[in-house]
Amino acid sequence: MQLPLPGRQAQQLMAPAPRRYEPEPGSSPRHSAVLLPLHPEGDAIYITLMKRQENHQHHAGEISFPGGAVEPADKDVIQTALREAYEELDIQPGDVEVLGLLTPLYIAPSHNLVQPVVGWLKSPPALKPNPAEVAEILRAPLMHFMRAGTLHWETRQNGQQPLIVPCYQLGENCIWGATAMILSELLALICDLEQLPA
Template sequence: MKSRLAQPLPGETAQYKMAPARRLTLTDFYESGNKNPHRSAVLICLYPHQQSIYTLLMLRPDEPGAHSGQISFPGGRFESHDVDLQATAIREAQEEVGIQESAVIIAGPLSPLYIPVSNHLVQPFVGFLEERPFLLKNDHEVREIIETDILWLLDHSLKSSRTFPEFNFTSMEAPYYNLHGHHVWGATAMMLSELEHLVREIIKQ
């Protein structure tokens, strides 16, 4: 995975297989003249468990906000004391689910993604852990931690689409992954779609 992440990434070719209807592209974002998006980062952890490779996502609490009750990777907004976005991703993972900074080996970035509804420009990072982490969720930010074998991504029967409500009382048709009964859609599904693309490439080698 590390060597593959150092090569050109599939980017929007993969991301937009799981994009909601009317989704802006990154090119649309840059051409819009928006100079002040919130910079943020997420951490996609990969670690050995049950003779396979696992990752984890989290269910956010139901509270006011654009991403209430949604599934996401650990992550959040860049803070002034963060050295860079990689540091942001690792710090947030420790704060939200208890993953220790010293345990994370960053393999590389996935493609950045702009989230219009919250004006965030998100940089995903893939990080390796040598063993399954001891997880401790922050109850203020995380309702549930969801672990899954990454081969779950390859099951076509777990993809579908439906209408999702948005926080501004509108709705949107979007594809989703069925993650153990949770519907993962939007930006997180788009990140997973790029990860899926890479996993399929690696398996074929």
């Protein structure tokens, strides 16, 4: 990823409002990483997401990328993302070519600073979801998220207050919040790459 990242401007396109982008001064957020697994299928590039189990601690039933908290044994956030993708979806770390990192994203409800890692697999992976964490595997061509009609608004409950959020529709699933914001930056970066001279 040699181009300047689209960054927060691209993330904000899919951000619920109002939203905090930085931790409280003096606080120490948890550090996490997620893997954005891309692979070719026919003439398209696909991305893999997953639906978390309803009993998940922080994001029950939500659509996310494979990922989780940085552990002391991890040498860096890339290793965290690869380890979590292996634990959750059985993506073999040796099969992943790391293309680069996107902009870190702070998630206030879980006090989490998430580092997105973009990975490339040469062929569609044979996934084995961890049933303790993963309810469903979702795959879609990246172009799906650029089509008119995929983006819409939904009302979600935020404590006692209704929250109107932008989301990407994928079948019966709504991709919103941090996952949608990370995906928005990836899509913006791809658009920037396509505008480069051949």
